[in-house]
Amino acid sequence: MHLVRVAAAALNQTPLDWDGNQARILEAIRLARRQGVAVLCLPELCIPGYGCEDAFFSRGTILESWRVLQELLPETKGIVVALGLPIMHRAANYNAVCLVADGHIVGLVGKRFLAGDGIHYEPRWFKGWPAGKFVQWEHDGHSYPLGDQIFEVGGLRIGFEICEDAWVPNRPGVELASQGVDVICNPSASHFAFGKHEVRKQIVLNASRSFRATYVYSNFIGNEAGRVIYDGECMIASSGHLVAEGPRLGYGDVYLTSAVVDVDLARMVHARTTYAPTVDDNVRRITRFDMKLPTADLPPHTVAPDDALRNDKREEFSRAVALGLFDYLRKSRSRGFVVSLSGGADSAAVAYLVHLMVTLATQELGVEATCARLGLPEGACTTPRAIVRALLTCVYQATANSSDTTRNAARAVAEAVGAEFLEFDVEPLVRAYVRTVEGAIGRELGWKSDDIALQNIQARARAPGVWLLANLRGALLLATSNRSEAAVGYATMDGDTCGGLSPIAGIDKAFLRQWLRWVEHEGPAGVGPTPALRAVNVQAPTAELRPAGAKQTDEDDLMPYPILDVIERAAIRDKLAPKEVYRVLASRFPEHGRAQLLLWIKRFFRLWSQNQWKRERYAPSFHLDDENLDPKTWCRFPILSGGFARELAELENVVPREG
Template sequence: MRIAGAALNQIPFDWAHNIQTISTAIAQAKAEGVELLCLPELCLTGYNCEDLFLSDWLPESALAHLQQIRPLTEGICVVVGLPVRLHQRTYNTAAVLRDGEILGFAAKQFLASDGVHYEPRFFAPWVAGETTTVEHAGESWPLGDLTFEHLGVRFGFEICEDAWRPDNVRPACRLRGKVDLIVNPSASHFAMSKTDQRYNLVLNASRNFTCTYLYANLLGNEAGRIIYDGEILIARNGHLLKRNQLLSFKEVDLEWADVDFSTPLEMAGELVPLPAPDEYRELNQAMSLGLFDYLRKARSRGFVLSLSGGADSSFCAVGVAEMVRLGVAELGEEEFKRRSGAFDEAKTEVVQTGAGGAAHQTAIDVDNAAETQNQKPDTANQALVNHLLTCAYQGTVNSSDDTFNSAKELADSIGARFFDWTIDEQVSGYVGKIEGALGRPLTWQTDDLALQNIQARVRAPGIWLLANVQNCLLITTSNRSEASVGYCTMDGDTAGSISPIAGVDKDFVKKWLRWAQTELGYEGLRYVNDLQPTAELRPLADNQTDERDLMPYVLLNRIERLAFYDRLAPAAVLAQLIAEDPAADAGQLRAYVRRFYQLWSRNQWKRERYAPSFHLDDYNVDPRSWLRFPILSGGFSEELAAL
């Protein structure tokens, strides 16, 4: 039998869009002669409908919309994910359709409740071995722990989290010997190196349970924060039959394999390992796809970025350039422009700056660039970047020539529009007002943090105005390390619509930039890669650097991981650091641990207010996706005193 999985790029409760991608997948499968097609988990509604799953109307509407898919299944068996609500409980199910009929609904038995998952809030787990019926418009169908048959092949289900449980409790252990095929519709989020886990999971399941295993994941940035890589895996008895290219820019990605269920296949011995993951490349592809989907689903016209010349803003700028490069490479220029929704027939307009200093701009005519047939691909891509990304360097007397040159060189090299202006006049105006109100001067000796923060905050209104005028998304550039210790100015450098790298630590940011320069050819990064990260908010004579203000970033990241990924108490964190580096100064390590926990505790309110960020690593500090923490607390005072 020819079996297939299709990765779909869906949108929460966008019925027309979701049914269109489902329809496209079914049509492609039929054209390829596929006989059984698995679509991803909750693909009809979208996986991230959140508390709407608790309503009566959303599951009811999903059942109603499922009827539109029935006529499409003539001559093919199709698995479609959707919620079903019975007796005030919502179940995560996979509907099996064939020849215009609904055969039944298999229900998910184990719910994901760790990390970014909150499924027990929305769904009830199905009890193994139980079945019931669901009714709609005068028809009824079986629902529960079901198996099915198609063309003589018996198949059953594991739905995403079901497969991540131990072999002695997961549904597959009860399906052994009863089915030839296990189908797994999934919504498994992207994290660097996670594909290795899925690969081993699927191949081991096919070997351990002596079956063929068909796995199909969601694709793209569905709802804002979580990105899905669209992985499709088909394995039999420990042998890989099919695996697709991950993180596609396509809305439908289908892969199929022919399986002769009547002929035995020798069991695999050792599993063939995947090549070692390239996390720099993985993150690059995921962030590019995440930005592209956010852009088009938000119906925005592009991005605006306050480009400081530092590592974080440079990372974001290259991220947009890579979104263009990778998107065009896969879709072609015209399809990329159409899908983005950010282009029209009008030529690129020159944006004028407001008051506050001279401005400079580099602009490329997008339409003319597109019409030049013999143009080099990178030049054409620069024209698209010019249309989609506007950057501004907002200098003060504390800004250096180094960061200005870094910002301008990078913007010019990728084709972004670039402006620069100064904000000293606005800073002086606010400082003067407060000095007049208080009747005393503000000085660096008495008002250090306040004078730093006002510079960052004054940068926000102008860059917001530029974004609003162009109907663009404002990118904010904070990374995970800064979020952990609150090394940021609320309503200043944190101002923005989207924070793409807030889930990535600063040490990784620095390493990624060096990789992007050498491996991707972004020579415009040579300036920033030679600089020490600095906020440039104190007088230049102070030689301010981030690590002098905080601690070495490598150590900060290690404390953060031990504290909130491994969930250790402060004393255990300190003991682990000393054990890992016995030659280190124990007193200095103690001071760093104490400083980390103090800064962490007092800055939860900042993390609550960050712009939406992408989940890219195996954890993050976003309270709306991975890590909850009280805004007000005892601040580990007793635990830190005991150090």
């Protein structure tokens, strides 16, 4: 029996935060040493941060990463650590992992398969390491083994798959298994997306089962660079069994997940399989380093938390956005949030998520530590509610078309979440703008002739006041537009879209309304319901920009939100033509006739094409779904286009008439 403890660490890093990133790496190494860890796997590009983007083109970034690595070497005495950093070889950048053991650099491995889809742009900055290639890398007056290799340290064989390497059919693990690798480390930067946990888990389990090895998977945690949230999931599997699993979506900086594995037992399991081994070392070079690894004195055991919430989209949404807000607030050095609270669903959701952020953070960290992380004065650190009060200001901005229903709902939500509540009367500003323009153009404006313009000026008149308030308080103004509105441009630029961050722009309105009802009646686990949201949930969504007699609702202006979202998925995610979208709708919503479905399809495609410029101007939003509308992280579309004119003109002829 040969027992060793292996570990993966989740780190909350920040791009180019050299001192902070180094401190968190050191904390992980010291935690691992105290637990008797022999091999520690840290996340991909953990030294500079994964989200450095075009800063990877800077030689300064490459050199500083290497300098930090050198400073970390003395801290690795008696332990083996995998550290991610960018390197340059023959005028090409590579995403690499450096294996360090007992204070020495043993060698480096380059990532073979680069992530270049969705939110990922790795091929822009790096080259994929060619399969089977090995060189002696000359750097800084020294020579280091670089390339496809297996490391044998203290008799333990260690190999690497770097993030995307594990998501492709011809993954490097096949070669590693053929040479009897004991431990495969996967340093990853695997972003959060709904339901991704199960996919990731199966990749790790299947790899450990197929390769008959111990598989150690590390990841980032938190909002690293602004848009992308990492859930921090770390896993250790051995011979097809999950033996350790770390927490997800936590508020700490460092989480260590470790497990004791029996290397001899794994080798015997490998020997009993029909996997064809290689009998020499010609497939991959073996780089050896002699050191005595720490031995574990505990028997192998399974540690896999039973988390029934992992597949609940409502829970994932709640916790991912709350964590994203927490890190965005502290990393941007803002002193709080301002929300223009309309009394409707979207702004209520944003205000509640700030409240949830504080609730979850204080549950894990405690009140004082939460205040310290957010840079709040000690006087604000008495209760979670006091923290919310110090951080969140909600403003209801009334015009002549505002109702007591929305005013009362806004007040009820603000009181329920513990925010400061203010009211602005912006009707005098709206009238002043209207009179100014009427005087200049020589006519009165009216609802029959100037409907959209009169709606928009109300939304825009609300922007300067909340911007001023946010500036006065050093706070971050949160925009409140959702994904469904973004799809069809149902938002006023420089009005309800104004803000420095748009936290719900990645989620559709139909889900958001369902989620708010769930929060009203049930709420996140360990938090409970928020009954005050009933004042919002009983309303039909409305912009409330036309006179009350118009009885304006969003769905009358557009279409039912569930239908809008189905069209969006079919047209934008699945790239279906209008006639194909019709077939999808006709099968999903047979209760609506041909004429009605055609009207909604035409409206969607026209509005989508006309409003790309709005989506380009949205404040940064969180990436929650791997098929979203953010032109900077997934969906690119021309600002100027033909607008599907031919396809829509043909739609009437292609779709058979009823009866």
